[in-house]
Amino acid sequence: MYALIPRTLLSSNPHFADFYHQLTTQHIASDGTTKSLAEEAKKARKCTQEVYFKDKIEYLENLALYNELQILAMQGEEKAENTGLTHNKKTLLALDQVLSYSEIKQHWTLSSAFQDSDITLLGLQEEDLCMPIEDYLRDFSILMQISKEEILSTVENQLIKKCEEIAKFYYKEESNKKLLFAKAIQLNKVVSSRTENLRSVNLDALNDKNRLAELLADYLKVISEILIDLWTMLEEFKYRNEFEKNTIFDDYFSSIVKSILLKLRVLRINALMTIYDQDTNEALKSIRDHLRIEEKEKSKLLRELNTKLADYQSIGGEFEKVVQEYAEVIKEIEVTEDDIRRITE
Numbered sequence: 001m002y003a004l005i006p007r008t009l010l011s012s013n014p015h016f017a018d019f020y021h022q023l024t025t026q027h028i029a030s031d032g033t034t035k036s037l038a039e040e041a042k043k044a045r046k047c048t049q050e051v052y053f054k055d056k057i058e059y060l061e062n063l064a065l066y067n068e069l070q071i072l073a074m075q076g077e078e079k080a081e082n083t084g085l086t087h088n089k090k091t092l093l094a095l096d097q098v099l100s101y102s103e104i105k106q107h108w109t110l111s112s113a114f115q116d117s118d119i120t121l122l123g124l125q126e127e128d129l130c131m132p133i134e135d136y137l138r139d140f141s142i143l144m145q146i147s148k149e150e151i152l153s154t155v156e157n158q159l160i161k162k163c164e165e166i167a168k169f170y171y172k173e174e175s176n177k178k179l180l181f182a183k184a185i186q187l188n189k190v191v192s193s194r195t196e197n198l199r200s201v202n203l204d205a206l207n208d209k210n211r212l213a214e215l216l217a218d219y220l221k222v223i224s225e226i227l228i229d230l231w232t233m234l235e236e237f238k239y240r241n242e243f244e245k246n247t248i249f250d251d252y253f254s255s256i257v258k259s260i261l262l263k264l265r266v267l268r269i270n271a272l273m274t275i276y277d278q279d280t281n282e283a284l285k286s287i288r289d290h291l292r293i294e295e296k297e298k299s300k301l302l303r304e305l306n307t308k309l310a311d312y313q314s315i316g317g318e319f320e321k322v323v324q325e326y327a328e329v330i331k332e333i334e335v336t337e338d339d340i341r342r343i344t345e
Contacts, residue, residue, distance in 0.1 A: 288343040291336050298333045305329060 305326050 284343045288340055291340045291343070295333065295336050295340065298329060298336065302326075302329060302333065 305322070308322060
């Protein structure tokens with residue numbers, strides 16, 4: 001069965017060829033199942049438990065096809081979505097079925113996965129491969145009669161059929177099966193070319209990103225220099241020019257205040273010189289002498305009243321009257337003393 005695969009496909013896809021060779025020579029039992037599944041089938045026959053393998057075969061087929069057609073399938077889905085091509089549902093379902101096992105495929109390697117005792121075929125655990133599928137076959141012996149060649153032939157035919165469907169979906173034209181299969185084989189060159197273009201675009205984008213980072217660094221450097229110069233200008237204005245300006249304004253306003261105070265003093269002196277002439281001074285002296293004489297009289301009267309006050313301390317209403325008169329005399333004396341003080345000044 002390995003020899004039936006076209007040489008062009010094998011030479012251009014070594015990973016696919018290596019996997020297909022290991023699949024057909026090492027991991028498929030004579031009854032068409034994996035070797036691990038064959039052992040389980042023997043156990044199942046003993047305990048009369050039904051185990052079904054149709055989906056296992058389709059699963060292996062899809063994983064093999066996925067390794068080669070992943071990029072093409074993704075481009076096909078995108079192209080169908082952009083152009084509104086949705087009538088070929090069968091092709092889209094096939095592509096979707098291939099992509100549905102991508103997570104498992106990413107963790108699978110051809111060299112190490114088959115040698116790990118804890119991992120079965122394609123990196124799957126035993127319980128995943130042996131999950132029963134209900135309502136498919138009732139008689140287990142029918143499946144056991146299927147030969148290895150028949151199963152591999154079925155797998156290869158379905159692979160070729162899916163290649164034809166993908167080519168038909170990609171080229172959008174009606175052709176015979178052989179031409180479609182040939183085109184499907186040639187799609188690898190298209191995919192390789194587009195992959196190379198994407199790699200070149202990715203490299204250009206990386207170079208542009210590095211260039212943008214350099215330009216951004218230069219821009220930030222210029223901004224930093226501008227901020228430093230701006231801060232220097234602010235310091236020059238605020239701490240030097242502004243300080244000198246404030247000092248000059250302070251001296252100016254201080255000189256104005258001093259000038260106003262001097263003018264007020266001159267005005268006061270002029271007013272005093274105008275008011276207090278010689279005649280005014282003589283009149284004020286006469287008033288002062290008169291007030292002093294009156295002060296002496298009031299003081300004499302005060303002493304007399306103090307004597308009377310001592311005599312009338314025990315008298316009720318009359319004493320209050322005397323106190324009031326005494327207070328009035330004291331008030332008149334204080335007024336007289338104030339007048340004398342102002343005249344003296």
